[in-house]
Amino acid sequence: MWRDFQLVFNWLPIAAVLKDAIFFVHGGLSPELRTLGQIRAIQRPIDVPDRGLLPDLLWSIPDEQAEQWVEQDRGGTTLAFGPKVVKKFLEENNLQSMVCSNSVLENGFELFADGKLVTIFSSLDHCNFGNHAAVVTIDENLQHEIWSIKNADPNPPMPQRM
Numbered sequence: 001m002w003r004d005f006q007l008v009f010n011w012l013p014i015a016a017v018l019k020d021a022i023f024f025v026h027g028g029l030s031p032e033l034r035t036l037g038q039i040r041a042i043q044r045p046i047d048v049p050d051r052g053l054l055p056d057l058l059w060s061i062p063d064e065q066a067e068q069w070v071e072q073d074r075g076g077t078t079l080a081f082g083p084k085v086v087k088k089f090l091e092e093n094n095l096q097s098m099v100c101s102n103s104v105l106e107n108g109f110e111l112f113a114d115g116k117l118v119t120i121f122s123s124l125d126h127c128n129f130g131n132h133a134a135v136v137t138i139d140e141n142l143q144h145e146i147w148s149i150k151n152a153d154p155n156p157p158m159p160q161r162m
Helices: 002-009 037-040 053-059 083-092
Strands: 015-019 023-025 068-072 080-083 097-100 109-112 117-120 131-136 144-149
Touching: 015 037, 015 117, 083 097, 117 131, 117 144
Parallel strands: 023 097, 097 117
Antiparallel strands: 015 023, 068 080, 109 117, 131 144
């Protein structure tokens, strides 16, 4: 059964764009990524290579300390990117913001690059880390609401409008 799940992942979408404005991706950006057409051109199914565009899209992470691109310090096989990278990518692709999900976060979410990137982590208490989970909703006007949910919280907080 594990192998079957892995085969399904080879077919799943790599990224998505909502209303030509918000870019969604599991990990983050890549120094190889210039246009969204490069993502569309990736043939599916595909096994993820060790380095390059695809693993960066799946596993790269934002890092406030990074000026541009740096090796991840958490043992990954890909990179971390700074706020300037996010802003440049969004500007060059006529996008407003992006959402990613590849980082365990204490409160379940984090804003990055002056709010241009939102990281949402929806796995509650991941590997006994004690983290909250988060969910983002986006309305027809592209307004975000983020729900941060504490483990076994009988009264989860109201969403925060961005």
